[in-house]
Amino acid sequence: MKNWMLLAAGLDTGLSATEIEKIALVLDALEAVFRPLAAALPHEAEPAVTFDAAVEERS
Amino acid sequence: MTIREAARALRARECSSRELTREALDRINKLNPALNAFITVIEESALARALGMDEGLSRGHDRGPLHGIPVALKDVFSTRGVRTTCGSRIFAEYVPDHDAAVVEKLEAAGAVIVGKTNLHELAYGVTSDNPHYGAVHNPWAPERVAGGSSGGSAAAVAAGMVFMAMGSDTGGSIRIPASFCGTVGLKPAYGRVSRYGVLPLDFSLDHMGPLARSARDAALALEAIAGHDPRDPSSSRRPVERYLPEQEVSIRNMRIGLPERFYLENADPEVAEAVRRMAAIAEGLGARVVQVRLPDVAAINAIGRVILLVEAAAILERDLARRMDFGEDVRALLEQGRLIPATDYVNAQRLRRLKQQEFASSWTEVDCLFTPTTPTSAPRLGAQKVTIGGKAEDLRPAVTSFTRAFNVLGLPALSMPCGLDSQGLPMGLQIVGKPFAEATVLRIAAALEDATGLSHQAPPPIG
Numbered sequence: 001m002k003n004w005m006l007l008a009a010g011l012d013t014g015l016s017a018t019e020i021e022k023i024a025l026v027l028d029a030l031e032a033v034f035r036p037l038a039a040a041l042p043h044e045a046e047p048a049v050t051f052d053a054a055v056e057e058r059s
Numbered sequence: 060m061t062i063r064e065a066a067r068a069l070r071a072r073e074c075s076s077r078e079l080t081r082e083a084l085d086r087i088n089k090l091n092p093a094l095n096a097f098i099t100v101i102e103e104s105a106l107a108r109a110l111g112m113d114e115g116l117s118r119g120h121d122r123g124p125l126h127g128i129p130v131a132l133k134d135v136f137s138t139r140g141v142r143t144t145c146g147s148r149i150f151a152e153y154v155p156d157h158d159a160a161v162v163e164k165l166e167a168a169g170a171v172i173v174g175k176t177n178l179h180e181l182a183y184g185v186t187s188d189n190p191h192y193g194a195v196h197n198p199w200a201p202e203r204v205a206g207g208s209s210g211g212s213a214a215a216v217a218a219g220m221v222f223m224a225m226g227s228d229t230g231g232s233i234r235i236p237a238s239f240c241g242t243v244g245l246k247p248a249y250g251r252v253s254r255y256g257v258l259p260l261d262f263s264l265d266h267m268g269p270l271a272r273s274a275r276d277a278a279l280a281l282e283a284i285a286g287h288d289p290r291d292p293s294s295s296r297r298p299v300e301r302y303l304p305e306q307e308v309s310i311r312n313m314r315i316g317l318p319e320r321f322y323l324e325n326a327d328p329e330v331a332e333a334v335r336r337m338a339a340i341a342e343g344l345g346a347r348v349v350q351v352r353l354p355d356v357a358a359i360n361a362i363g364r365v366i367l368l369v370e371a372a373a374i375l376e377r378d379l380a381r382r383m384d385f386g387e388d389v390r391a392l393l394e395q396g397r398l399i400p401a402t403d404y405v406n407a408q409r410l411r412r413l414k415q416q417e418f419a420s421s422w423t424e425v426d427c428l429f430t431p432t433t434p435t436s437a438p439r440l441g442a443q444k445v446t447i448g449g450k451a452e453d454l455r456p457a458v459t460s461f462t463r464a465f466n467v468l469g470l471p472a473l474s475m476p477c478g479l480d481s482q483g484l485p486m487g488l489q490i491v492g493k494p495f496a497e498a499t500v501l502r503i504a505a506a507l508e509d510a511t512g513l514s515h516q517a518p519p520p521i522g
Contacts, residue, residue: 004398004399004440007398008394008398011397011398013394013397013398014382015136015394019391019394022391023395023398024086024100026395027395027398027399030361030364030365033357033361033408034361034362034403034409037358037361037362037406037410038403038406038407038410041406041409041410041413043233045409045410045412045413046409046412047405047408047409047411047412048409048411048412049263049408049409052292
């Protein structure tokens, strides 16, 4: 699991230790589900974010 | 009265738009102190507009079924010259110089906007217990949450203040309050309704849609607001269909999927039973109910949470300097988003595409899915946990667990009432359709309404 306390300090979030502890619990739980999924991603998988070069068609 | 009934009465000169609007405003004035559903009411301009709609109709200028009908907007839709707070102190004084695309379309369809509804701060939560504008109270039980984030819209429709109210839905924010307040709530497919002019919470998960008293009313609203908009980069070019189900609607031979795992086993037994009952009613109407195995929904939820946490934090990062102007829960979510690495966000968007491909195979077996909308009925205001089958769960992940995946997948999904639980509170059935199959979802909902009358149950007298 990530060290959320260090990450928060690095970002200078201004969060108190108690607030970070609370957040860490939530993020740890999310991480436990998400990490194995991300680890199994095939290299060629493309993101679901699109960019349309033909911007003039939209305006 | 539904939109269709009011539209008929208007054309038969049994009432005027001004009378309907006056009635709506009187009901808002009477009930809003108890429900806190509205942040802003625009009485004068609504009455003037209603008069104009009456004059138009008398001259034969009929704009369609929403002509002269009083409606409301969640206070995230920009309204030119009218304060748009987003339920936030950050935007407390924001007066847009433009209308959202949905507002333009509703006005073109003749609707009369009476006000802006209360919501969870920045549309980022499931209770609508707003630290700046006060909590929205559930019309069925004022000590209960209305759900969120479109809680004011759901409460306003359930309490009969307006015929229809617009909401936005990033992880369940239309369907959850619809479930808790006993209304219909429709989240159309991603790209079906323009996001232009709505404060974004999450570019890739935000959907706009109506909350209404019946599936047919939701269909009429969707017909008015759907369509391509070049100002929204995610707007679909697919042609808009006719969404209104016919009077004698048939669902014979439709294939309804009941997921084998996740939903019914994670819902309160009363809710699970209500959903099974609705499936049995659909079967009685000639539909075929089949068990389906879906891809891992908990995984799709996790993907959605990563995307939401990061995009919301990116959108609002510049405002985080005003830390004390955020409520505690929203500030914590925004800080969580800042802690997630960029690689996780990109990988979440990669996983989203893979899960969409996996999920697509489910549609070879069924035409729609039935799930509960929420695992329980409305929790009490201030509760941090919900009890599901005797087990206490954290409120936010529990309440969004059945809805979030369909934002990630961009599928149309509707919540409709499926009865009252033993506490007398509404429970919601979620009907999920294939990509852009809103017409199918609405058709099934209308057939169930016709068979059960459940959408027309009103809450007990308020106040």
